[in-house]
Amino acid sequence: MAARFASFVIGLLATTAPALAGDTVLYGPAPKWAEVRETAKIDTASNTALTLLDVQHRIEGETLNVYVDQAFKLGSPESLTQSGTSTASWMPDKGDLTVHRVEILRAGKAIDVLKGGARYEVLRRERGLEQRQIDGMLTATLAIPGLQVGDVLRIAYSQTTRDKALQGKVQIDSTLLTLPVEAGFARTTVSWPEGMAVKWQAGPAAGSPHEIVKDGWHSVSVPLPLPKREEMPQGVPSRFTRPPSLEATTFADWEEVSRVFAPLYSTKDAIAQGSPLAAEVAKIVGQSSDPLTRAALATRLVQDQVSYLMNGMSGGNYVPQAPAQTWTSRYGDCKAKSLLLLSLLEAIGIKAEVVAVNSRTGDAVPDSLPMPAAFDHVIVRAEIAGETYWLDGTATGTRLATLGDVPPFRNALPIRADGAPLMAITPRVPQVPMVVVKMVIDQRAGIDIPALVTATTTLSGMLGSNMGAALGQASAEQKKQMIESFGGSIFSTLSKNGGLVTDGDMSFDPETGMATIAVKGIVTTQFGSRDGTKRMDLSALASASDSFDFDRSRASWKTLPVDLGSARRMREEVEVLLPVDEPGFKLGGKPDYEAIVAGTTVTRKGLLEGQRLVVSEDHAALGGELPAADIPIERAKSLRLKNTTPFLTAPVTAARAWRYQSAGLKARLAPVEAAYAQAIAREPVAEQGTALVARASLRGGIYDLEGAISDYDKAIAIEPDAASYTRRGSLKRQLGRVDAAIADFREALKLSPSVDAALTLADTLGYAGKGEEALKLLAEYDDMGDEHSAVVQVRSDVLAYTGKGADGLKEIDALIEEKPGDTSLLNASCWYRARFRIGAEGMMQVCNQAVERASNASAVLDSRAMAGIASGNLIAALADAEAALKIAPGQVSTQYVRAWIANAMGKPDSKTDLAYFRKVMPGLVQEYARYGLR
Structure with a gap:
């Protein structure tokens, strides 16, 4: 029988100290109280995999009895393999497991597997050892003999549980089957003696359970499977997504739950005089008189000196071990x-008490019936001094500075001798x-140069301590990978292509509980083109990317709140360093701004002094929930906050990439x-390709064409790919090495055949006078x-190159x-006429139309400039x-055209520019000479 059905009776917090307990599987008939479904009523002809699931709970005094009857259709070889071995798990110190039947239903007959002598083999296994958990659970397994495809396997068993720690109380929390899982017949029931004080509820969305009183027994039955749960929108609190269950309890209220558990947490004589624990108390008292x-x-002391191990054996699921034992065993x-x-x-001398919480669905606790399983x-x-502090001994990293942090559990039940109701946290x-993130973005090399x-x-706190624990166990290579991963997450906020890590370090200070990760690297320039300017948006700030967009458009979603998470605080500081010899940068947006968005207070301060900008943001959130009606209001606030993000605008005189072959x-x-050399050397030779290509991109952009080609040579030697061949070919063409460029373009097309690759090769073939081959390739x-x-x-260009x-x-x-x-075709016509001096009679008319549209x-202004020359x-x-360059100053071909025109008009400064182009971009000069710009 599958372990998932055993979970019906194990529960979230399994019960303890049973009256009946056994570490062997018992065999016998079904309990007399159980309603056993007749075999004839099981639909063995159906293709439904789960043909029967009957889960019956009965409360008798202080004992909980659970009867489970299930049948599976083995409709395929895969299901035969999956279900050919039956397994059952139970906790021997909690109760007995009795198997009633293991039958194979075939051709209208029931084959009794147990009658043939088959028996379960009992194994002990600790499934949670990796998570530091031992529960003493036993597992019984049975390889079902004689199974065939098409059989129905029916297994029935029961368990009895009684828990002295609950002082005679009983609880049930049984998950209910829900579509799309189908079943031939399925139900979950609970019954108890008439007149016994039992509370029950089924939900959410549990339909209409049947409740009757018959023959002195009160019973509730939930037909299954329940309808498929409605899809929930993003961001709803956990209580709206929890699976439906049938709950029943004999606890009268939360106060009774609190009273029942109070004796388990008595501190009387917990720390004996002269004991090791008493010595620890003396140390603490001696270190400070301050209660905090x-x-x-x-x-x-508890967090650092006592490791976590969940001991569910010998009544340990509810009963804590004594403090002296915990300290001795550590x-x-x-x-x-x-x-x-x-x-x-x-x-x-500090007033304190233990409280029970739910670490996963704390907001759902008030919706539960009063019982420990909540x-x-x-x-x-x-x-302390009138303030409440929530202290978790299983957490890590708590220090004086973080003592007041509040966990995200939402609700708590104080454990008190006189009882207590639920308490909101x-x-x-x-x-x-x-x-705390501090980032320095160094753009001193220039606005077109990588940063x-x-x-x-x-x-700090648990985050810092967890990182410290990871660092303490990491090898040098693992630390390097952690730095790479961290750098990747940081750099991705600055560039869609990420960046390259050049160096990094990680450390942990056990006294403060703080971990520090420092990463250095290279990302693409933070200045992009916008409205004819070069602008840097501070995308590293959380406010630049945060959005508050939760869909509540469906009618059934209209009232669903948004879970805002737990209380938190974070701080960011971004420092931007600008070229020292380029004054005139302007700060836009709202560098000083404060807003409250969805419960988070954002406080921003920014200042540009000389060639240095510093912007900081503090985010302080209470968490909690936001009513659905407030979503549009907070969405508007979020958008406004995003729109206020500071930005820098570069002066029009800032140096552009194409100028960087000048000595200055x-x-x-x-x-x-x-930095690029460091990033490349950081990787093994076989993995240097990415960094080499990145440096080649920089060198190509600043027209260090030979340096870029050298990098592509190395990258291609490591891992040839079409993109690298294409880029290297383009660089060679810019140097006027047309035949070498063609060779690279051929390799690119061979490695990755595509229209784009074919067009690149065909254009260069035509330019080189190989028109026939180019036209053939284009036709293909x-x-x-x-x-x-x-x-x-x-093809038109190729025809022009061949005199047509x-x-x-x-x-x-x-x-x-x-x-x-x-x-765009009007521009193509203008550009074509201007370059090849064809169709002069209508050229300016076409060019004017292209500009207008x-x-x-x-x-198109660049094209019309060529037409003006023609x-x-x-x-x-x-x-x-000049008009084109105001819009796009980095349009290099237009820079050359302007220099050529200025020279033709006798302007002396233009000769220096033309000499620079001839030296740096000989391919461009050669090409435009072909168009008449000699």
Whole structure:
């Protein structure tokens, strides 16, 4: 029988100290009280996998009896393999397991497997050892003999449980079967003697259970499976997503639950005079007279000196081991560690009590019936100077600075001799940020150059302690991987392509409980083009990316609140370093701003002084829940906060990448080049390809073409790929090495055949005078689909290169007639006429139309500038080139055109620019010479 059905009776917190207990499987008939379904009523012809699931609970005095009858259809070889071995798990100190039947239903007959002598073999296994849990659970297994595909396997068993720790009380929390899991016949029932005080409830969405009183017994039955649960939207509290269950309890109220457990947490004689624990108390008292400091020391002692081990054996599921035993063995579960902490706190004069909580669905506890199964954890509640402190002995990293942090459990039940009702846990914003991130973004090399980043993150409390524990067990290689992973998460907030780690370090301070992770690396420039300017948005700030968008559009979702999480505090500080010799950067957005969004107070401070910007943000949240009606209001606040994110605008005089082969600007690159070298050396040779390609991208962008080619040579030697061949080919063409470029483009097409790769190769073939091959390649890849326009434009260029420019223009004009709404084709016609000096009579008219209808004004202005040159109107051409560069200053070809025009007009400074282009971009100069710019 599957272990998941055994969980019906084990429960969330299994019961203890049974009257009947056994470590062997018993065999016998079903209990007389159980309603046993007749075999003839089981539909063995159906294809439903679960043909029967009958779970019956009966409360008799202080004993809980559970009868389970289930049948599985073995409709395939896979199901035969999966269900061919029956397993059952139970806890021998909690009660007996009795097997009533193991039958194979085949062809209208029932084959009794037990009658044939088959018996379960009992094994002890601890399934939770990896999570530091031992529960004493036994597992019985039986390989079912003679099973065949098409059989129905029926197994029935029962368990009895009685728990002295509950002082005669009984509880049931049985999960209910829900669609899409189908069943032939399924139900879950609970029954108890008429007149016995039992509370019950089924839900959520449990339909209409049948409740009757018959023959002196009160019973409730839930037909199964229940309808499929309605899909819940994102962000709802856990009580809305918990699975439906049938609950029953003989506890009158929460106060009774509290009273029943109070004796288990008595601290009388817990710390004997002269004992090792008494010595620890003396140490704490001797270190400080401050109650808060004492409480922090006691909590740290329990957290750090006693390891966690959940001991569910010998009544341990509810009964904590004695503090002296916990201290001697140096391990214990939440009960043992809480009782130890409670004893220490009382010994040092601090008022405290143990409270029960639910660590997973704390918000759902008030919806539960009063019973211990509503909880899965215990902690300590202390009162110091009128303030409440929630201390968890199983947590880690608690120090004086974080003592006041409130756990996210929402509700607690104080364990008191005179009883107590449920208590809401009031959240409190932490005094110390749980996470502090300090980031330095070094853009001193220039606005077009990759940024050097140093990010230092400090984690406190449990986050810091957990990181410290991980560091204590990590090897050097594992630490390196942790740094890489952390760097990747940080760099991804700055660049969609991430970044490269150049160095890093991780450390932990046990006295403060703080872990520090420092990472250095390179990311793409933080300045992007926007509205004709270069602008840097501070995307590293949480407010720049946070969104509050929760869907409550369905009618059934309208009232569902949003879970805002637990109370928390974090701090960010971003420092930006700008080029020292480029004044004029301007700060926009709202560098100083404060807002409360969805319960989180965001406080921002920013200041630009000289070439250094510093912006900090503090986020302080209480957590809790937000009513659905407030979602639109908070969404609007979130959007406004995002829109206020500070940004920097660069001066128009800032140096651009294409200028960096000049001596003055080259000097800026030394730190960046050193960082790339460090990133490359950080990896084994076989894994250096990514960093080499990244450096090649930088070098190509600043027109260190030889350096970029060298990097691609190394990257291709490590791992050849089409993208690297294509990029290297483009660099070679920029250097005028057309034949070498063709060779690379051929390799790229071979490795990854595509229309784009074919167009690149065909264009270069045509440029090199290999028109026939180019046209043949274009014909092969022209599928007349979405890429047809691009194919036609390349074919037109090839025709022009071979002296058939008029034919090429006809093809472009035909495209314009075919796609009159594609304004880019007007630009293509203008550009083609201007370069190849064809169709001069209508050239300016076409170019003017292209400019008027342009979606990319800088490109069409560049084309019209070439048309102005072709028509001899250099003044108009210069005006168009300069207008294009105002929109896109980094448009290098336009920079060259402007320099050429200025030289043609006799402006002396232009000769220096032209000399620079001839030296740095000979391929570009050669190509434009072909267009008449000699």
